[in-house]
Amino acid sequence: MSEIMTYPISDAVTLKSFTDPRFKTMRVSVNMLLPLNKSTAARNAILPSLVGRATREYPDYTALGRRLSYLYGASLGSGVQKIGEYQALGLSAGGIASRYAFGGEDMFAELSGLLLGVLFDPLRDENGLFPEDGFTQEKRQQLEQKDAEFSDKMIYAHQRCHELLFEGRPAGLDRLGSREDIEALIREDLRGAWEELLAGARFEIFTLGDCQPDVDALRKRFLKVGMAHKLQPVPYEEPELKRVTECQPVAQSKLTMAFRAQVPVEERLLFQLTSAVLGEPTSSKLFQNVREKQSLCYYCDSAFSWVNNAMFIESGVETDNLDRAEEAILAQITAMQKGDVSEDELKYAKLYMCNHLRAVKDSLHRVESWYMSRAFDQPDMSPEQAAGILTEYTVDDVVQAANRLQPAVVYKLKGGGE
Structure with missing residues (x-):
């Protein structure tokens, strides 16, 4: 049975590798954890999907999609979770293992390179703003996600119970931010937000499946990012019913x-x-x-x-x-x-x-x-x-x-x- 290997990159960044040839695929993911805050929750939550739309090398959805198709139908994904009092923002790339690539491509290098392009070189204009069409679409989708969670009463009831349990604490906030805060977002709010996130987050990086990570290359790229948050559970307080x-x-x-x-x-x-x-x-x-x-x-x-x-x-x-x-x-x-x-x-x-x-x-x-x-x-x-x-x-x-x-x-x- 394969085991996890841990490579400390810095006090703020940890790389974990799980290599298992039973899988025909691989996955590279970067998880960024930072304290939940009402003033930044909505802004931060929109960023992973926004930066995943295009990079300077692949400057629109079509070019990026063409590149993923060329890499045997590889995928890019993004997500937002809440873990205790932290917002966890994730970006990932997945695809087939190198041994199945007809052209002999190093699929780990290709996928990790694509993911690093999304992380460190997302598409923005000369004023540092994300493209307006992408921002508008992602904002709409975030609001639609809020509507979907309201409509699913199992999710809604859990969220309300969570809010009541941790009322007044960061753990009581929604991972996407409030609907009002999402509606109030404008493109200018996001100028510099991605760099702020890269500088202030705790990084948990994973390489998974039939692949061997290039630890030295990843260490070089992530050595100077992040902030060393000590992750803690939500403090216990004697409850009043x-x-x-x-x-x-x-x-x-x-x-x-x-x-x-x-x-x-x-x-x-x-x-x-x-x-x-x-x-x-x-x-x-x-x-x-x-x-x-x-x-x-x-x-x-x-x-x-x-x-x-x-x-x-x-x-x-x-x-x-x-x-x-x-x-x-x-x-x-x-x-x-x-x-x-x-x-x-x-x-x-x-x-x-x-x-x-x-x-x-x-x-x-x-x-x-x-x-x-x-x-x-x-x-x-x-x-x-x-x-x-x-x-x-x-x-x-x-x-x-x-x-x-x-x-x-x-x-x-x-x-x-x-």
Whole structure:
């Protein structure tokens, strides 16, 4: 099994390489993490897709697309995530491995060169402004993304619960910024913004798949960029329970609950296991008791986020069952806290998690996601090591973890309203 190799470039830049000839493809990605800030969130969020439209060498969408086609249908991608109190902006290039190139091209050199052109030489005019047509289109797409997330009530309910849980903190901000801030963006706002981002971000670079990175070339290019942010989870604060109900004209109501716990790094996997016992696989308490036996929800899932020191429970519910569903969910947590966790429930939760961990290295995207999530702690822990740790936990460990969960938010999106 291939292992991750870590190459520190500087205090602000880390290169991680996962070489595995089982794959017929490769992927090169650059992730830039910087603290979330309301004044810059919308501006920063539009930048990855904007710089990915054209470079000085390939000055329009057509020229860039032609180059990607020439590289056997290679792809360029961009994305924006929120990880705790950080905005994570990503750019990536992917394509076939060099051994499948008919012309003998060094595909790593080609793809990384293209990506570096996007990063360090995006197309701008003599005044330092991005092309107006590209800016207009990307701004429209960002607003459409906001509309899509509002229309998807599962996403919307999670976002509202997140906002309420971290109200007044950067973790409560949207990764794309507010709709008002996006609408207010003008091209002149972005003059110098890309250089500011390159100078102020923490860089996590990945080379993945059937390729060998040119470490010296990447070190030379990234040695003088970035800022050495020490990545930290969202600080734990003793919660005061917030209860919020909103009404909208939807057929299916949503119930989203948040719990906080102070979890040191070494107990991260224990709380993820506790979440699995409670509400992830079909063997879990929420699935068996709330969804199946009581038929109170269409779905009822839990997930623990260590970087947020929080557990979220999300469900889709008939409007008339909102209160009963809340009571039933809390009853399952109370049962766990009193020791009602069977050895079978623990075993099936471990099997569920270990199956997911074994599948990490079957996908380049999953490999990157795993090690990106580990940038905040234990950066070199492999999925295999995590699986080994999981198997050692006992029922008593899970019960003790459940007793440390503190209710923080109950958010209800109630159907039938305007």
